[in-house]
Amino acid sequence: MADIADFANDLVQERLDQALAARAANKPAPVAYSFLFCEECDTPIPLARRLASPGCTQCVTCQSLDEARKARYVR
Template identity: 75%
Template sequence: MVDIADFANGLVQEHLDQALAVRSAVKPALAAHSFLFCEACDEAIPEARRLAELGCTQCVNCQSITEARRARYAR
């Protein structure tokens, strides 16, 4: 038998799930600004890259190195 506390917890969880879904749907629009300078090497990120890859934080060279390292350690 479900008591009032279980019902309330279920209701709160449902509201939290809905709020997180809304936040996730809006999040890409909030993270659309690219960095002007690479966070790894401090070189300027070309405008073409910033427009092509919204939300980028690294130049092409540093991003390539980061992805290669991730691929190596993912094995």
């Protein structure tokens, strides 16, 4: 049988959940900056790739090679 303390605890928990949800909604999204040049081969990374994949650090060729290398080690 629920008493007044249980109702109070439920109310406090609900308010805490609402406050945490509001706080999380107000946080700014992290900004990912792309490199202008590939970290592997130092060739320029095209603008289209930087816009399509924010936070990229490698050109398409080096990224493909890196993913293929990692895929081999997963097996």
